Ligand SMILES: Nc1ncnc2c1ncn2[C@@H]1O[C@H](COP(=O)(O)OP(=O)(O)OP(=O)(O)O)[C@@H](O)[C@H]1O
């Protein structure tokens with residue numbers, strides 16, 4: 001069991017992520033950012049803490065970023081900005097070998113599509 005912390009994570013999909021991130025920080029909405037930059041905002045400044053052993057539910061409308069958020073916890077997706085901490089260690093600092101071991105021993109993911 002481990003503490004998981006997401007710190008100010010933003011994820012922009014697209015080629016001009018830096019420009020789109022600046023727009024998100026300026027308060028433009030997702031549709032405006034898409035129109036102006038061609039980028040899709042997956043997450044905008046998300047922070048949360050999940051204590052070791054806790055059951056934590058992420059709920060939201062389709063497209064609100066649930067899958068994108070969860071994929072940051074095993075680094076299947078890397079943030080455009082922000083940090084992902086596992087027991088206080090930023091998993092973005094892990095090298096390829098350590099990341100493999102982390103995924104084998106510390107974190108797992110099961111996908112289930114509802115009918
Ligand atoms: N690979 C990608 N390329 C471009 N945009 C993406 C990509 N992945 C996700 N997005 C966008 O990021 C936003 C969040 O998507 P995400 O799939 O995380 O939502 P979700 O809450 O899991 O939705 P659902 O309930 O339908 O599974 C959406 O606008 C989506 O279009």
Ligand SMILES: [Mg+2]
Pocket residue numbers: 066067068
């Ligand atoms: Mg999803």
